[in-house]
Amino acid sequence: MNLANVLSNFSNIVIPLIIFYIIATGIANKVNVYDEFLTGARDGMKTVAGIMPTLIGLMIAVGVLRASGFLDFLGQLLATAFSALSIPAPILPVILIKMFSSSAATGLVLDIFKTYGPDSEIGFLTSIIMSSTETIFYTMSVYFLAAKVKKTRYTLPGALIATLAGIVASFWIVGYML
Amino acid sequence: MLNYLWAFMILTGIIYGAFHGTMAEISSAALDSAKEAVTLCITMLGVMSFWTGLMQIAQKAGIITSMTRKILPFLRFLFPSLYGEKRALEYISTNVIANTLGLGWACTPAGLKAMEEMQKIRLRRGENPDIASNEMCGFLILNISSLQLIPVNMIVYRSQYGSVDPTAIIAPAIVATLCSTLAGIIFLKIADIPSHHSNGTDRSKEGL
Numbered sequence: 001m002n003l004a005n006v007l008s009n010f011s012n013i014v015i016p017l018i019i020f021y022i023i024a025t026g027i028a029n030k031v032n033v034y035d036e037f038l039t040g041a042r043d044g045m046k047t048v049a050g051i052m053p054t055l056i057g058l059m060i061a062v063g064v065l066r067a068s069g070f071l072d073f074l075g076q077l078l079a080t081a082f083s084a085l086s087i088p089a090p091i092l093p094v095i096l097i098k099m100f101s102s103s104a105a106t107g108l109v110l111d112i113f114k115t116y117g118p119d120s121e122i123g124f125l126t127s128i129i130m131s132s133t134e135t136i137f138y139t140m141s142v143y144f145l146a147a148k149v150k151k152t153r154y155t156l157p158g159a160l161i162a163t164l165a166g167i168v169a170s171f172w173i174v175g176y177m178l
Numbered sequence: 179m180l181n182y183l184w185a186f187m188i189l190t191g192i193i194y195g196a197f198h199g200t201m202a203e204i205s206s207a208a209l210d211s212a213k214e215a216v217t218l219c220i221t222m223l224g225v226m227s228f229w230t231g232l233m234q235i236a237q238k239a240g241i242i243t244s245m246t247r248k249i250l251p252f253l254r255f256l257f258p259s260l261y262g263e264k265r266a267l268e269y270i271s272t273n274v275i276a277n278t279l280g281l282g283w284a285c286t287p288a289g290l291k292a293m294e295e296m297q298k299i300r301l302r303r304g305e306n307p308d309i310a311s312n313e314m315c316g317f318l319i320l321n322i323s324s325l326q327l328i329p330v331n332m333i334v335y336r337s338q339y340g341s342v343d344p345t346a347i348i349a350p351a352i353v354a355t356l357c358s359t360l361a362g363i364i365f366l367k368i369a370d371i372p373s374h375h376s377n378g379t380d381r382s383k384e385g386l
Contacts, residue, residue, distance in 0.1 A: 007349035014328070014348050022232050026239040033235050040234025041227035048223045056215040061187035063211030067203040068195035097183075104183055106335070110218070113339035119346075127336060127347045131329035132354035134322045142286070143318055144310065147293035151309040155318045158365045162323035166358030173350045 004177045054103050062107035071111070087171075088122050090115070095129065095167065099136045106130075125174045132166035134159075218338050225334045233281055242279075246271045256320070256363065257313045266295040270317060277325040292317060316366040323362035324355050 026033040065071050071093075079089035090112050098105035109126050116122045136159045144152055195204045236242055249271050253260075260266055269292035276285035293314060300311050310318075329351050337344035 007353070008346060011343075011346050011348040011350075015345060018328070019232060022236045022239065022241065025241055026235040029239045031235060031238045036234045036238045037231035039231075041231035043234070044227035044230030045223055047230065048219055048226050052215070052219045055219060056212050057184065059211040059215040059218075060208050061184050061191070063207040063214075064191035064195075064204050065187050067207030068191040068200050069198050070191055070194040073194070101183060104187075106331075109332075110214075110335060110339070113335060118336040118339045118341035119343070123336075123341075124347065127329070127332045128350050128354050131326065131332050131347060131351035132324050132358050134324045136322050139322050140318060143289060143293050143321070144314075146290040147297040147310075147314060149293075149297070149308065149310045149314060152318075153310050153315050154365075154369045155310060155315045158315065158319035158362060158369065159322040161365050162319060162358045162362035165361030166324060166354050169354040169357035170350070173353055177350060 007173075007177065051103070055106070058103050058107040059110065061104075062111050066111055088125070090122060091126055091129065094126055095133075098130065098133055099163070101138060102135045105135075121174065121178055124178065125170060128170040128174060129167055132170060133163050136160065136163060218335070221338045222331075222334050225330065225337075229280070229330050233279060236279075242275060245275050249274060256316060256366070259311075260296075260299070260313055263295070263299055266292060266299060266313075269295055274320070274325060277321065278327050280326045280328055280330050289317075289321060312366075312370050316370065319362045319366050320359070323359040325359060326355065327352055 023033055026036070062071075074093060075089040078092045082089075082092060090108075094105050094108045094112070097108060109130055112126050113123055118124070118127065136156070140152060140155060140159070144150075144155075191204060192201075195201050233242075246268070250267060253267055253271055253274070257267075257270070260270075269288050272288040273285045273292055276288060296311060296313050296317070297307060299313075301307055305311065328348060332347060332351070333344045336347070
């Protein structure tokens with residue numbers, strides 16, 4: 001069995017395994033699993049309701065940008081500039097914006113899914129890059145603000161190296177799998 | 179930041195559209211996108227509620243507490259100078275586990291508490307509080323390297339847009355996340371080396 005097979009088999013079984021493990025452990029510890037599930041599900045609904053205005057706002061913004069033709073223009077511009085790196089043009093804006101705002105990047109990702117489909121090479125690559133990177137500048141500003149720290153020393157280089165490693169790994173895996 | 183980004187996106191779109199004759203497309207896109215966001219949220223309601231419901235069971239069954247305890251040795255390896263600082267380590271491990279399981283709402287409060295706690299330690303040790311300590315830098319790098327193992331949100335988006343196999347990304351995403359986290363850990367371990375020699379007393383100089 002090669003790596004691609006191992007990865008796709010693991011993807012298939014992991015969710016059922018997690019569900020089984022959590023519910024079985026709950027029953028073994030005499031937890032009212034169904035009642036607790038409902039409590040948690042209610043919290044989840046609140047979370048989604050909370051991000052709904054954000055999603056509406058950002059999807060409108062990306063929708064306007066896409067319909068105006070600007071997004072294609074930007075894509076062509078970036079494609080010429082980064083052609084040496086052989087990164088598909090639509091992914092570049094996602095990588096750049098993800099450093100500042102996860103929800104704004106999500107707007108672009110949904111646009112990619114709509115245009116190319118989530119199972120296309122670009123769609124798959126985008127999914128994995130989004131899953132393995134974080135919003136660098138947002139996280140740093142919130143966390144360091146909480147501690148009232150002004151000099152962040154080697155945090156930014158470290159964060160950039162970790163992010164770069166995640167992106168390179170995403171390309172490598174997708175190249176291997178597809 | 180999002181303030182300007184959002185305004186920039188919309189204003190640029192309209193100005194660009196005015197010069198390229200796509201104003202009609204823009205009007206319909208604005209309305210369609212708003213509708214689409216709501217449709218997406220309805221799909222999300224199901225999957226997110228399902229996941230948070232499971233996590234609530236995991237919490238009550240003590241799975242999250244025991245996971246938090248299990249990663250303590252790993253955290254002691256990452257942050258040797260926090261040895262004996264029980265509260266800070268507890269907040270860090272809660273944050274790391276919540277991050278790993280994709281419990282976004284649970285990781286930020288614990289993460290902020292961890293930062294405050296590390297700042298208290300720094301003040302207690304008489305170090306300059308304006309400059310981030312090695313532990314703070316390391317903790318942030320770890321957080322930003324992405325720890326989430328199951329990308330629940332991406333799975334929802336994929337299924338909403340007609341993926342035949344929305345969960346196919348789980349294993350590749352775990353491998354990519356491990357690579358980024360490993361790179362982060364190697365970096366912070368290398369950056370951390372000088373502090374072992376200066377014995378943690380005058381780390382403020384490194385920031386300059």
